[in-house]
Amino acid sequence: MGELFTFFGLISHDKTFIYLTHMLLAAALALIVVRVATNNLQLVPKGAQNLMEAYISGVLQMGKDVMGEEAARRYVPLIATIGLFVFFANVIGIVPGFESPTAFLEFALTLAIVVFIYYNFEGIRRQGVVKYFKHFLGPVWWLYWLMLPIEIVSHFSRLISLSFRLFGNVKGDDMFLMVILMLAPWVLPLIPFALLTFMAFLQAFIFMMLTTVYIGSAIAVEEH
Numbered sequence: 576m577g578e579l580f581t582f583f584g585l586i587s588h589d590k591t592f593i594y595l596t597h598m599l600l601a602a603a604l605a606l607i608v609v610r611v612a613t614n615n616l617q618l619v620p621k622g623a624q625n626l627m628e629a630y631i632s633g634v635l636q637m638g639k640d641v642m643g644e645e646a647a648r649r650y651v652p653l654i655a656t657i658g659l660f661v662f663f664a665n666v667i668g669i670v671p672g673f674e675s676p677t678a679f680l681e682f683a684l685t686l687a688i689v690v691f692i693y694y695n696f697e698g699i700r701r702q703g704v705v706k707y708f709k710h711f712l713g714p715v716w717w718l719y720w721l722m723l724p725i726e727i728v729s730h731f732s733r734l735i736s737l738s739f740r741l742f743g744n745v746k747g748d749d750m751f752l753m754v755i756l757m758l759a760p761w762v763l764p765l766i767p768f769a770l771l772t773f774m775a776f777l778q779a780f781i782f783m784m785l786t787t788v789y790i791g792s793a794i795a796v797e798e799h
Contacts, residue, residue, distance in 0.1 A: 581593055581672060581674050583597065583673075590679075594679045597668075597673060598682060600667060601664035601667055601676055604663045605660050605663050608623070608663075613627070630655065630658075630659075631651065634651055634654055635647055635651050637783075637787055638650060638654065638791075642790065646794060650787075653786075654783055654786055654787055655783075657690075657782065659779075661677065661686070661778070662779035665745055665748075665775035665778055668745065668748070669748075669752065669771045669772060675775075677778070678742070682742075683737070683738040683742040686782075687738035690737060690786050691737075693790075694786075694793040701794045710726075711723055711726040711727065713726075733785075736785065737785060737786075741781075741782055748771050748775070751767070
């Protein structure tokens with residue numbers, strides 16, 4: 576979005592540079608928050624530690640509901656990291672002078688491809704190649720010819736579901752913010768900023784939830 580002013584744009588107007596710098600900024604913010612929360616761990620949590628423990632507990636509970644406690648504990652580091660990273664990648668675009676890296680299709684698609692490859696790898700590793708891909712054929716042999724292409728398309732459509740949902744919503748939020756700042760540049764639009772913050776959280780939660788569901792369905796494949 577070259578029409579938006581960004582502080583990093585003062586260094587270079589190159590799209591790739593702006594995208595990479597904001598992506599690294601989002602990663603740095605996530606690391607700083609985790610570092611602050613774990614810097615001085617206490618038996619009775621407070622402040623940042625309390626907030627982080629509540630977040631991890633929520634991610635763990637969501638995982639338990641989808642894949643059971645053992646698997647949830649195994650994958651909670653990945654899922655929680657994705658949630659933090661996507662949240663900060665979304666929310667920095669709300670601050671004037673910065674842009675959400677998730678407003679670039681490259682970011683959302685790359686993250687979706689990583690999730691796609693990982694959950695298929697985990698499904699194969701946990702279930703075995705034959706057992707994992709057998710469920711692509713459906714429950715009855717005479718429908719194999721129909722179910723196989725449907726399942727393949729269904730799995731690849733998850734790339735679109737993950738990437739375009741995130742990209743489209745954040746891109747729309749950035750455009751909405753640009754219009755608000757053009758209409759009221761000298762008055763802090765508190766309600767739109769609060770709404771955009773909520774949307775940043777919501778899109779991170781949806782991406783994290785879909786990742787959990789995809790991993791859970793991949794490792795829970797049973798032989799028909």
